Amino acid sequence: MNPAATQPAALERGLGLSAAFALVAGGIIGVSIFLIPGAVAKAAGSSNLALAAWLVAGVLSGCAALCFAELGASIPETGGLYVYLKRAYRSEAIAFSYAWMICFAYGSGAIAVVAIMAATYLIPLLLPGGGGPNGAPIAACCLILTVLVLNLSGIRHSGKVQVALTVFKVLLLLAVAITPFMRIHFDPNWLSQPVHAPAGLVAKASDFVDALLLCLFSFSGASFVTQVAGEVRDPARNVSKAIILGFGAVFVLYLAVNVSYFSALPFGEIIKSDKVASDIMGLAFGRPGTLAISVGIGISALAVLNAQMMAYPRVVFALARSGFLQRYLGTVEGTGHVPAGAITLVALWSAVLSLTGTYQAILATMAFVSHLFTTLIVFAVIILRRREPSLPRPFRVPGYPFTPLAFVAVSIIYLSILVYQRPTQVVLGLGIVASGLPVFAMTRRVRATRPRRN
Secondary structure, eight states, X not given: OOGGGGSOOOOOOOXXXXXXXXXXXXXXXXXXXXXXXXXXXXXXXXXXXXHHHHHHHHHHHHHHHHHHHHHHHHXXXXXXXXXXXXXXXXXXXXXXXXXXXXXXXXXXXXXXXXXXXXXXHHXXXXXXXXXXXXXXXXXXXXXXXXXXXXXXXXXXXXXXXXXXXXXHHHHHHHHHHHHHHHHSXXXXXXXXXXXXXXXXXXXXXXXXXXXXXXXXXXXXXXXHHHHBGGXXXXXXXXXXXXXXXXXXXXXXXXXXXXXXXXXXXXXXXXXXXXXXHHHHHHHHHSHHXXXXXXXXXXXXXXXXXXXXXXXXXXXXXXXXXTTSSOGGGGOOOTTTOSOHHHHHHHHHHHHHHHHHOTHHHHHHHHHHHHHHHHHHHHHHHHXXXXXXXXXXXXXXXXXXXXXXXXXXXXHHHHHHHHHHHOHHHHHHHHXXXXXXXXXXXXXXXXXXXXXXXX
């Protein structure tokens, strides 16, 4: 018998730099950049303050992205953020709670939301009647299952699709950014426009924070590639490079698109619109432009959906490999060399959430907890620098320790605001995470009897 035939299948390092870059850029660029600039402008009160909110949010999110880059290059293991939490805080309970949240609440809920968005924009183009009241949930479920099949076929295939979808959405954003300067008479003096209404310093600062929080959400996703670091070729080089290049490209595109918005439309129209990109493309190209944006938003959502399906199940896989879930969730399928059980579990649960509509309530309650874990992960850079100074670090966060501390400081303010404004949702979110602790306690008792996987 061939000894190799008896060896268990292993994950394949099938993602190169281009696919890793696409996972970062495609995971960050969702639908919000097409939809929320009006809400950001309304909260900020003027075009220059709105652009400042995007700029500050990008810088703060960039601080977190740089921390992810150091951690991903130093500890290139599948399951990324779960691994960093366990290693930095030496607490399996904290790491387990994060993975539990991803599997059964935040991760699966986010997949359901993105699938619903993709279906909402694509169905009217395919079915004139929209498929009825249940059309979007059913279509979303079908999209999730389709992406499931793609990801089960292998990391190389899902990576190639991610590259193609990301190229499309980047070109779409470039088109939105350039169109006003080529097709529309634009106002070059928009930066000098006054604040729409007088307000005191405290009120204006509060409004700016509201705008900033909206923008911060639009920059999330830079950590996706760390979750699949164990499947990236030359991860010491490519993980950090993908995060830096991917986030940098998105940052520049977001600023360019917002400059385009404010140059093409009066501020009063922007703050009233929930689809600024569609308004601009419709003004420039008429009905074809509006349809193109609808298709673009749907495809943009598909790219995020695929990125989520590549990233979130790897957390479940890592948790199972640690002995806290059923063994089959920590095994690698031999043909595609992917964690098929973990991918299937996350996809099926996400499909259930999309059909029942419970994803909205789940995501609303998880805002506090999910950002709390992100803050802990960023702070892990400081902990590991002190605890493991000899750990090889192919990439080091520039501006350390001020870079991670800047993000942590703003996060404390953000978390405090959530506690003050949404105490019930904060408690419910903590309750969802705590619901996994009995499972953690039971599995820890019996884990010693199981063979550990390396």
